[in-house]
Amino acid sequence: MIDSAAGLWWAVVGSGLYHGVNPGMGWPLAVSAALMTSKPGSLAKALGLLALGHLLAMLAILLPFSLMTTLVRHESTIRIASGMLVVAMGVYLLINRKHPRFLARVHPAKLALWSFLAAMAHGAGLMLVPIYLGICAAANLDSGHQAAQTLMTGNLSNAIIVAIVHTVAMVIAGGLLAIVIYLWLGLRFLSKTWFNLDIVWAISLIVVGLIGTYSGVIEQ
Amino acid sequence: MTIRPDQTFHATAQLAMQAPVEKYGFTVMLSPDGKQSDGIAVVDLDSESNTFGQIVHQVIVPNKGDEFHHFGWNACSSALSPLTGHAFLERRYLIVPGIRSSRIYIIDVKEPLKAKIHKTIEPEELFAKTGYSRPHTIHCGPEGIYVSTLGGAGEDGTDGPPGIFIMDCETFEIIGRYEMDRGVQDKHYDFWWNLPQDYMVSSEWGLPPQFENGIVAEDLLSNKYGHSLHFWDLRKRKNIQTIDLGENHQMALEVRPAHDPKKSYGFCGVVVDTTNLQGAIFTWWRDDDGQWQAKKTITIDPQPADPDDLPELLKGFSAVPPLVTDIDLSLDDKYLYVACWGTGEMHQYDVSDPMNPVLAGKVELGGIVKDTKHPNGKDFAFGPQMVEVSRDGSRVYWTNSLYSTWDDQFYPDDEGGQMVMARVGNKGGLELEKDFYIDFPKGYRSHQIRLEGGDCSTDSFCYPNV
Numbered sequence: 001m002i003d004s005a006a007g008l009w010w011a012v013v014g015s016g017l018y019h020g021v022n023p024g025m026g027w028p029l030a031v032s033a034a035l036m037t038s039k040p041g042s043l044a045k046a047l048g049l050l051a052l053g054h055l056l057a058m059l060a061i062l063l064p065f066s067l068m069t070t071l072v073r074h075e076s077t078i079r080i081a082s083g084m085l086v087v088a089m090g091v092y093l094l095i096n097r098k099h100p101r102f103l104a105r106v107h108p109a110k111l112a113l114w115s116f117l118a119a120m121a122h123g124a125g126l127m128l129v130p131i132y133l134g135i136c137a138a139a140n141l142d143s144g145h146q147a148a149q150t151l152m153t154g155n156l157s158n159a160i161i162v163a164i165v166h167t168v169a170m171v172i173a174g175g176l177l178a179i180v181i182y183l184w185l186g187l188r189f190l191s192k193t194w195f196n197l198d199i200v201w202a203i204s205l206i207v208v209g210l211i212g213t214y215s216g217v218i219e220q
Numbered sequence: 221m222t223i224r225p226d227q228t229f230h231a232t233a234q235l236a237m238q239a240p241v242e243k244y245g246f247t248v249m250l251s252p253d254g255k256q257s258d259g260i261a262v263v264d265l266d267s268e269s270n271t272f273g274q275i276v277h278q279v280i281v282p283n284k285g286d287e288f289h290h291f292g293w294n295a296c297s298s299a300l301s302p303l304t305g306h307a308f309l310e311r312r313y314l315i316v317p318g319i320r321s322s323r324i325y326i327i328d329v330k331e332p333l334k335a336k337i338h339k340t341i342e343p344e345e346l347f348a349k350t351g352y353s354r355p356h357t358i359h360c361g362p363e364g365i366y367v368s369t370l371g372g373a374g375e376d377g378t379d380g381p382p383g384i385f386i387m388d389c390e391t392f393e394i395i396g397r398y399e400m401d402r403g404v405q406d407k408h409y410d411f412w413w414n415l416p417q418d419y420m421v422s423s424e425w426g427l428p429p430q431f432e433n434g435i436v437a438e439d440l441l442s443n444k445y446g447h448s449l450h451f452w453d454l455r456k457r458k459n460i461q462t463i464d465l466g467e468n469h470q471m472a473l474e475v476r477p478a479h480d481p482k483k484s485y486g487f488c489g490v491v492v493d494t495t496n497l498q499g500a501i502f503t504w505w506r507d508d509d510g511q512w513q514a515k516k517t518i519t520i521d522p523q524p525a526d527p528d529d530l531p532e533l534l535k536g537f538s539a540v541p542p543l544v545t546d547i548d549l550s551l552d553d554k555y556l557y558v559a560c561w562g563t564g565e566m567h568q569y570d571v572s573d574p575m576n577p578v579l580a581g582k583v584e585l586g587g588i589v590k591d592t593k594h595p596n597g598k599d600f601a602f603g604p605q606m607v608e609v610s611r612d613g614s615r616v617y618w619t620n621s622l623y624s625t626w627d628d629q630f631y632p633d634d635e636g637g638q639m640v641m642a643r644v645g646n647k648g649g650l651e652l653e654k655d656f657y658i659d660f661p662k663g664y665r666s667h668q669i670r671l672e673g674g675d676c677s678t679d680s681f682c683y684p685n686v
Binding site: 023026028029031032035036038097098099101103104105106107108109114186187188190191192194195196198 | 221222223224225229230231232235300301302303304307308362363364390415416417418455456481482682683684686
């Protein structure tokens with residue numbers, strides 16, 4: 001059930017929406033950019049830069065895993081290990097509740113860099129790893145044993161597609177929130193819609209990591 | 221850590237103005253001779269309350285001789301910064317430094333009537349971690365609490381320049397120095413910033429030997445107090461430009477940037493022009509080429525006086541200088557309040573056009589020569605000094621002491637601490653509230669005021685007004 005490809009793709013979209021609505025991934029910066037410049041176009045531009053940074057952060061995590069997936073023989077081991085890694089990141093964020101201070105040192109105009117660092121610091125890319133590995137496993141299962149080269153190309157393009165689909169979903173969710181606050185609701189709702197997702201986020205990592213580990217175990 | 225942002229954090233200055241009005245104020249109680257311990261007075265500001273205008277609680281610290289002066293919050297509206305993505309601090313603790321002892325108290329005011337000391341940072345820790353001494357202004361910034369200091373290392377605070385250090389806003393651990401490249405900055409006083417535009421402005425009073433034992437007349441007459449404004453790249457921690465206001469403009473003190481972060485200007489008050497005893501306000505701004513500029517936009521003349529009415533220090537001048545010792549800007553960036561501590565006046569300027577301020581209101585109270593009484597008939601010691609404006613801009617509070625040793629030089633016959641309030645008219649104007657007059661306990665003077673939920677010299681807003 002977990003490996004059902006359609007479900008996993010929905011998980012990619014879902015995680016994107018989830019990252020998008022989290023203020024920690026940057027949508028308030030898009031509102032701020034539009035207001036500071038008095039140009040609605042700045043909102044779109046800011047969202048674009050945030051998306052670019054997020055996409056690069058996803059790729060930075062997924063691409064190394066896409067290379068590892070060619071080691072088909074060790075597939076379940078990789079899934080177990082990566083699942084544990086994601087769990088560990090979640091546990092770390094649960095224990096270390098201090099916010100990464102260095103993010104505040106980034107210049108307010110360097111949105112892509114900020115977005116990349118924010119995603120890395122919060123383990124946003126890691127959250128995708130078990131889902132991505134599930135998708136690769138399902139694809140490999142479907143197509144039987146393929147040449148390593150084909151497999152690698154397939155897994156590589158899967159990684160890119162996963163990162164893009166996730167980022168598009170993220171931009172749609174965050175962008176909608178930013179636009180609704182900017183055009184209609186006003187900044188009063190900025191603080192009203194802002195919930196502390198720290199614990200939920202850390203638990204999300206743990207849950208996704210556990211599912212990844214479990215699916216690796218049952219395959220062994 | 222909270223689930224929702226603190227309700228006293230506001231995205232814009234406009235939203236802060238619309239928030240519920242202050243019910244409590246916190247005011248420094250300082251013992252000028254160090255015979256008693258300093259403290260923070262909790263003042264009832266709720267006009268519906270039976271104890272309106274009274275001190276309803278005191279937090280008295282265990283040490284003596286700290287000399288409280290300025291203080292600030294552990295967190296403010298800057299927590300809503302889109303860059304930190306982490307708005308879940310509480311505005312709960314007051315950071316209260318001793319300007320003489322270099323000791324710092326963290327006071328928990330979650331329940332104002334039960335306010336208590338949460339933590340004490342001993343001077344040795346500050347010296348060891350920063351090489352600075354005599355902590356002063358507090359602001360909540362990008363990486364924690366920023367604190368300006370007036371002294372460097374060593375017994376008299378002149379071993380190395382003073383500067384800013386950063387404290388963790390949750391654990392109150394001192395993290396270390398702020399500056400990476402201070403340029404020519406060698407004195408310090410106040411600082412503030414514009415967070416989205418990523419700049420900071422700092423000012424200069426003088427080094428500890430120039431103020432701790434009283435004003436040094438020779439230094440003043442030879443223009444040795446501070447007279448420069450420093451502009452910083454906030455996140456690069458680099459001094460990018462210094463503007464010398466002219467050496468006759470002695471003591472550039474409070475820095476008040478426009479609250480709306482879209483604006484790139486602000487004000488700074490200068491205590492005295494040594495060529496003519498005027499007080500002055502400079503407007504500073506960033507021009508189209510990105511360069512900082514400053515221009516004198518308000519001058520306040522000295523008032524002629526009989527030398528017999530003047531303290532030793534001023535007898536030779538036959539005039540009383542205004543002594544602009546504090547300024548405060550309303551949250552709508554419309555009115556600038558200017559305390560003339562020497563002449564005993566509080567001025568209100570309409571600064572809607574920051575390059576052309578217009579006097580909109582004035583209150584006379586105390587003063588070296590005039591010694592104007594409060595409308596309730598009581599005496600007001602010294603003159604109007606630390607001024608704080610309510611978020612909605614309708615009430616202006618102030619106290620009367622400048623700095624222990626300086627009070628004694630300029631007002632050798634006065635003693636006491638008072639806090640008063642004036643109401644602002646719909647179209648400007650300023651009128652003292654007859655029923656608001658707090659006489660501090662015997663032996664105490666008063667200085668800075670902080671208002672519950674933030675005030676006009678506390679919060680840094682990260683989003684522009686709409």
